[in-house]
Structures are given as structure tokens and as C-alpha cells.
Amino acid sequence: xxxxxxxxxxxxxxxxxxxxxxxxxxxxxxxxxxxxxxxxxxxxxxxxxxxxxxxxxxxxxxxxxxxxxxxxxxxxxxxxxxxxxxxxxxxxxxxxxxxxxxxxxxxxxxxxxxxxxxxxxxxxxxxxxxxxxxxxxxxxxxxxxxxxxxxxxxxxxxxxxxxxxxxxxxxxxxxxxxxxxxxxxxxxxxxxxxxxxxxxxxxxxxxxxxxxxxxxxxxxxxxxxxxxxxxxxxxxxxxxxxxxxxxxxxxxxxxxxxxxxxxxxxxxxxxxxxxxxxxxxxxxxxxxxxxxxxxxxxxxxxxxxxx
Numbered sequence: 001x002x003x004x005x006x007x008x009x010x011x012x013x014x015x016x017x018x019x020x021x022x023x024x025x026x027x028x029x030x031x032x033x034x035x036x037x038x039x040x041x042x043x044x045x046x047x048x049x050x051x052x053x054x055x056x057x058x059x060x061x062x063x064x065x066x067x068x069x070x071x072x073x074x075x076x077x078x079x080x081x082x083x084x085x086x087x088x089x090x091x092x093x094x095x096x097x098x099x100x101x102x103x104x105x106x107x108x109x110x111x112x113x114x115x116x117x118x119x120x121x122x123x124x125x126x127x128x129x130x131x132x133x134x135x136x137x138x139x140x141x142x143x144x145x146x147x148x149x150x151x152x153x154x155x156x157x158x159x160x161x162x163x164x165x166x167x168x169x170x171x172x173x174x175x176x177x178x179x180x181x182x183x184x185x186x187x188x189x190x191x192x193x194x195x196x197x198x199x200x201x202x203x204x205x206x207x208x209x210x211x212x213x214x215x216x217x218x219x220x221x222x223x224x225x226x227x228x229x230x231x232x233x234x235x236x237x238x239x240x241x242x243x244x245x246x247x248x249x250x251x252x253x254x255x256x257x258x259x260x261x262x263x264x265x266x267x268x269x270x271x272x273x274x275x276x277x278x279x280x281x282x283x284x285x286x287x288x289x290x291x292x293x294x295x296x297x298x299x300x301x302x303x304x305x306x307x
Contacts, residue, residue: 003284005048008268010078011170011197013149015116017078019262020287021051022280023201023271028062031275034069041070044280045077053173053199053271054110055082055121056102061109068111080173080199081106082121082153094120094128099137103146117171118147124154124172129163138168149197157183164194171197176267177205178260178300179238192266200270203261204254208235211246211253241303245296251282251289258286260300 005018022044027037041052052071054063064081071077083102085092103118118141122128129152138150151171154160163169164187172191176184180202191198204210213236239253246253261270270287274280292300 002046003048003288005284005287007050008265009197010117010149010268011191012195013170013197015078015148017051017269018049019269020049020258020284021053021199021269021271022049022283023273024052024054024063024067025058025273026063026275027054028059028066029275034066037066038070040274040277040280041067043277044274045071047280047284049280049284050076051078051080051199051269051271053080053117055119056084056106057082057121064106064109068109072111073113078116079110079112080117080119080151080171081110081115082119085120085122092122094122094131094133094137096133096137096140099133100141103137103141107146114145115147117149117151119151119153119171119173121153123156124152124159124163125156126159126162128152128156129154129159129168130166135166135168153201155183157186160187161190164190164196169196171199173199173201173271174267175202176200176261176264176270177203178209178242178257178304179205179235188264188266198267200261200264200267203270203272204257205235205239208232208239209242209253209257211239211243214240238307241307242300245299249289251286254282255286255289256292256296258283259289259292262287263292263297 005020007016008019009016052067054067083099085094086098106115141147142150149170151169152163153173160172174184174187243253246256249255272283274283
């Protein structure tokens with residue numbers, strides 16, 4: 001069986017992707033065997049997901065290695081990955097060599113001739129993207145056919161705007177969801193104007209938008225939502241304000257959260273993670289649910305404005 005997942009174009013490139021991708025941050029963790037992770041990846045592709053987003057640091061490189069074993073050089077899938085910065089006594093930074101050598105290592109682990117989307121996995125700050133090493137390395141890799149799209153996984157509106165205005169990127173990965181979209185808002189119109197593709201990370205805000213959590217109640221140790229750190233309590237409280245809207249949908253708050261992201265057509269795709277085949281199915285079904293209505297959108301905007 002294959003789901004009929006809509007596709008959108010990645011900016012001005014010739015690549016199109018399913019609007020729901022798979023964030024592969026969990027792939028390779030020791031909660032499953034390698035064979036089980038490969039089965040999950042293959043099932044996602046069989047169901048119609050064509051976009052897979054990974055990184056050098058996910059499971060210490062195991063995520064890329066397992067994706068390479070599952071898919072190799074398949075040309076019907078779009079593989080996005082990220083190179084990590086150097087971290088030493090001089091701080092956190094990228095150099096020309098670290099980006100180029102990082103890309104070569106990604107190609108080896110992914111078993112691909114070309115990386116579809118290469119991102120730097122830092123903050124995406126102005127300092128990071130304005131460093132000549134970023135442009136020089138990305139342009140070299142693109143011109144040599146090692147990568148298709150130059151990209152940054154950014155948390156900085158200032159850095160993203162600079163990168164777009166100076167023609168440094170073809171794609172940006174941003175955070176955009178019901179409760180965390182501030183840095184994305186100035187990026188959206190400029191990316192559309194310049195035809196720069198956007199990927200939305202964390203549509204469920206690491207789980208706080210799935211309806212599983214309630215204000216004041218403890219969160220189990222080890223749950224991924226704890227990665228939100230000091231903002232966790234605020235995220236859960238903010239999510240609670242959308243509960244009534246979410247409960248009115250058959251798929252609950254997770255469905256509402258997903259449909260909110262997909263309503264933003266300036267974002268071609270979103271990349272929720274999954275640690276089980278059932279979660280992959282839920283992500284797809286949330287993506288194929290009833291679109292956000294005008295009435296829901298007005299209520300969402302009222303809640304967001306009242307925070």
C-alpha cells in the first residue's frame with residue numbers, strides 16, 4: 001500500500017518531495033536493531049515518504065550509515081543531511097575543510113554519489129553564514145556535483161535573511177509550529193520572494209503538541225520532550241491552549257499541529273521524527289487529514305496573539 005501524499009517543489013530546484021518527510025534523529029539509537037531501523041525506513045518509503053533528513057551527529061553517525069544501507073543511491077528519494085561544526089578550545093565554528101571533509105564523510109556513510117541537501121548543523125547565525133568558508137565550501141561542493149542544494153539548519157532570523165539576500169543558500173531548515181515560530185516569521189516572505197526552499201523541523205515541538213502532556217504533571221525521564229530544557233513547562237502550557245481545538249479532531253492535537261504547519265504553503269515539507277513504524281503511519285495520517293479550516297485558523301491566531 002502507498003499513501004497518496006502530496007508533493008511540493010523545493011524552491012527553484014528540480015527536486016520535489018512529499019510534504020511529510022522523516023526526521024531521522026532517532027534512527028540508529030539502541031532501542032532497535034539495525035534490521036528493525038532499516039525496516040522502518042523501507043516502510044516509510046513504501047508508504048510514499050520521499051524526504052529523509054539526517055545529520056552527522058545523529059546516533060554518532062549510525063543514522064547516516066543505516067540510511068545508506070537501506071537506500072544507497074536510490075534516485076527516487078531526497079536525502080538531506082548536516083555536517084557538524086568543530087568544537088574545541090577556540091569555540092564552535094565551521095571551516096572550509098570541515099564542511100568539505102564532512103560532506104565527503106556523509107557521502108561515504110550514505111553510500112551516495114550526491115547529497116541532495118547539505119546543511120550546516122550549527123546555529124545558522126550571521127557570523128556562521130557570513131564566514132567566507134561557508135560560501136566557498138558550499139559552492140565548491142555544488143560545482144563539483146557532490147551536493148545539489150546548499151543549506152543551513154538555522155535558528156537565527158538574522159543569519160537566514162543574510163544568507164538569502166546574499167545568494168548563499170538554496171534551502172533553510174527552520175522551526176515552525178503552533179507554539180514556536182518567531183524566528184520563522186521574517187524568513188517566510190523573503191524565502192518566498194527569492195524562491196528559497198524551507199523545511200520545518202519539530203511540527204510537534206518534540207512531543208509537547210501531541211496532547212500527551214498536561215501543565216503541572218511530571219514528564220518521564222528520557223522522553224525526548226525534555227530536550228526543550230528550560231522552556232518545557234512554557235511549551236506544555238502554550239500547547240494546552242490548543243487542546244479544545246485539537247480534541248475536536250479525530251487525530252487530536254497531533255493532527256491539528258501537523259495541519260497547521262502544512263497550511264503554510266511557503267514551507268514545502270515538514271520532517272517529524274519517528275521511533276516506530278506506527279509513529280510513521282500516524283505522521284502520514286495526520287498529514288492527510290482534513291486541512292485547517294478558516295474558523296480553526298482564526299481561533300489559532302487569536303490564541304497565538306493572546307499569549
